[in-house]
Amino acid sequence: MKISRYSGFPQVPLDDRTWPGAAVTAPPRWLSTDLRDGNQALPVPMSPDRKLALFELLIELGYKEIEIGFPAASQDEYDFVRLLVEEDRIPDDVWVTVLVQARDELIERTTESLRGARRATLHLYNATSPVMRRLVFGMSRDECKDLAVQGTRLVMKYADKALDGCDVRFQYSPEHFCDTEPDFALEVCEAVMDVWQPGPGRPAILNFPTTVERSTPNVFADQIEWMHRNLSRREHVCLSVHPHNDRGTAVAAAELAVLAGAERVEGCLFGGGERAGNVCLVTLGLNLATQGIDPGVDFTDLDRVRRVVEECTGISVPARHPYGGDLVFTAFSGGHQDAIKKGLDALAREADAAGGHAGLPWTVPYLPVDPHDVGRTYEAVVRVTSQSGKAGPAYLLSTRYGLDLPRDLQIELGRAVQALAESGGGEIPPEQIKELFDAEYLDAAGPPPVLSSAVVTLHVGGGYGTAPDLARAVAALGVALGRDEVQIRVVHHPDSAARERGGRLAVYAEVTMDGASVWGAGLDGGLTGAAYAAVCAAVTRARRRGLPVDPCRRPAPPRNRRAITGR
Known part of the structure; x- marks a missing residue:
């Protein structure tokens, strides 16, 4: 390019210009x-x-x-x-x-x-x-x-x-x-x-x-x-x-x-x-x-x-066009997704406290305008590729399916989704993320869990009721697992959703044996049933990985299923 053919634009003699200090307070007329x-x-x-x-x-x-x-x-x-x-x-x-x-x-x-x-x-x-x-x-x-x-x-x-x-x-x-x-x-x-x-x-x-x-x-x-x-x-x-x-x-x-x-x-x-x-x-x-x-x-x-x-x-609007493009409310980067998720979660908490979103200041990172205000949905905000981290898959499971995963489980799932994206080289749609999650963490097939010494940590969302309700569920689960050596504790997440979109209660179980932790998830109509299903799923995953699950001694199933499922 022959730069010498071009010259700078002449300036206007206006040394006392005032527009840099002005502010717009009303819209102009539009034509x-x-x-x-x-x-x-x-x-x-x-x-x-x-x-x-x-x-x-x-x-x-x-x-x-x-x-x-x-x-x-x-x-x-x-x-x-x-x-x-x-x-x-x-x-x-x-x-x-x-x-x-x-x-x-x-x-x-x-x-x-x-x-x-x-x-x-x-x-x-x-x-x-x-x-x-x-x-x-x-x-x-x-x-x-x-x-x-x-x-x-x-x-x-x-x-x-x-x-x-x-x-x-x-x-x-x-x-x-x-x-x-x-x-x-x-x-x-x-x-x-x-x-x-x-x-x-x-x-x-x-x-x-x-x-x-x-x-x-x-x-x-x-x-x-x-x-x-x-x-x-x-x-x-x-x-x-x-x-x-x-x-x-x-x-x-x-x-x-x-x-x-x-x-x-x-x-x-x-x-x-x-x-x-x-x-x-x-x-x-x-x-x-x-x-x-x-x-x-x-x-x-x-x-x-x-x-x-x-x-x-007959002319398409570019995907990156401000406000109207397909991708302008979309985050592929893991860091962006994490910040957006945290911002939306904080807004949801404020809305719950205030009785609704109306009037709340919009302060979500990376999104200059609320997508809902221009007729978009939050589901379109986050899209997952090999560049995404833990927040993207977790956000989609939360917004589309009502599954609010604990942070460590988000990280583990994010790695699995990233590996899937890298193997295919493209975008992973929400439906495929859900299929991967179901196959990996909700699969409770196999014998009932009989554990050697283990620590079971149950992660439960908000809306489960009182502390006595949780205590009763833990006691019923202890009976079902049938081992004194198994410690059961509960981590309550009051700001997380308790139910998936189908209305079932969701519980996430982290089972730790010999220093190794395995995650599982359970869905059920009752708290104890969801917890039992989550532990079953975790143990099934442990068996796949060869962790020390005792296959010889199995407890008799409870005579009263209500003790487990709450139904």
């Missing part, structure tokens, strides 16, 4: 350009049905300003605008926008497309940067300004002719604003406003696009603050921005522009648009939400939003 800019950028433009489906989604989400097309560009675009107007599909509180170049015949056709609309914004633009003036249009600065002024006059002329009874707003964009000399961008905008005459009840929208993003976001913020300071009639002007994502920093550019004085942001859901796309409205909106600011847009079913956008545009 969706999905149906115009997003549609123009598609290899196969949307059909009328798909375009209508996307329009209805935008309405449902709560967008109040929607750019619906470029009516002079094609008959399909013109017909879609007419469909929305003639079938009365535009809600009373929604402003639709149509884009038009500063050319007489195009402005006339564009205003005609809106005939009968109750409210609409006519969006006029022309390119103003030196490169566009010189290479594309062969214009001087004065000729470029005159084109914008004449275009504004034509908008007013044809709006008066075709849009009687329509509440008309006017928007002007100096295309390639970010590459335009600041003083000339100001000069053109002032000349346009001299024609439109913004004032009380007659606002104007001045929209400043990074038509091709070439500067760092702080430079764009300086450009916006400079315009914000120097525009006349500022109280009657909405300062809007339209960031593109060529450098991958459109979100930052939009957020800093709002700090610098912008009141409105144009973009697309999931960042659709030409080249690298427009700024992503989903990311901007949910970034605000994570700061405690209501974006005024409903993203509580983000999977459905993504599905509709993908079906309408």
Whole structure:
């Protein structure tokens, strides 16, 4: 790459900039350009049905300003605008926008497309940067300004002719604003406003696009603050921005522009648009939400939003796209999984104490937003590969099956799952983890347990009842095992689940013989039965490993099964 062909972007002379110390306290006005800019950028433009489906989604989400097309560009675009107007599909509180170049015949056709609309914004633009003036249009600065002024006059002329009874707003964009000399961008905008005459009840929208993003976001913020300071009639002007994502920093550019004085942001859901796309409205909106600011847009079913956008545009949302991608709420790393599990467990404890999750601060590591708040489930958060540790498999068993394993058992299971993942080289789904756990720790086949000297540690979850209940269960288990040399003790885990998803009680037994420990798990309708099954499973595993289990002396099974199972 010949680096010498490129040069740094010029700075804006703004030594006393104020935007670095500003804070956002409310959302900007949003304008969706999905149906115009997003549609123009598609290899196969949307059909009328798909375009209508996307329009209805935008309405449902709560967008109040929607750019619906470029009516002079094609008959399909013109017909879609007419469909929305003639079938009365535009809600009373929604402003639709149509884009038009500063050319007489195009402005006339564009205003005609809106005939009968109750409210609409006519969006006029022309390119103003030196490169566009010189290479594309062969214009001087004065000729470029005159084109914008004449275009504004034509908008007013044809709006008066075709849009009687329509509440008309006017928007002007100096295309390639970010590459335009600041003083000339100001000069053109002032000349346009001299024609439109913004004032009380007659606002104007001045929209400043990074038509091709070439500067760092702080430079764009300086450009916006400079315009914000120097525009006349500022109280009657909405300062809007339209960031593109060529450098991958459109979100930052939009957020800093709002700090610098912008009141409105144009973009697309999931960042659709030409080249690298427009700024992503989903990311901007949910970034605000994570700061405690209501974006005024409903993203509580983000999977459905993504599905509709993908079906309408034919373009998939990347798996790593912020908030909406398949993998953004997913942890593969063992350290991340462990931190997420601990965070969710702590939140669950706080929720139990407070009587519910509502109002509790979201403080879970690695997750900037609660997946439930955007319609996701916790089950999708953790996925297990060879890179995962103990927390991933344990988390999935807990959330999907209600099995809260003791920490040492989590570590042991994690090693087994990792070995399975390494042998296959891929992801291990929750169902396969459960199958492995059942086969290894719940298998109680074989003779009843007759142990030589051993220590049996029972791990029981919360909700088992009182200490006398546990004492009775331990006594009944001691009778069932039939050896005085066997010590039985209980470790109570009050914050862990007591029952698996099927409703049976779960007990985990750690049997220690000659310094070696073996784990087993048991499920049963009663506490003693679950404990007995867990010990049986542990002893079965011990026999497989050749540990000193006495096979010669077996106790007679209890005459009263209730003594064991509690049933």
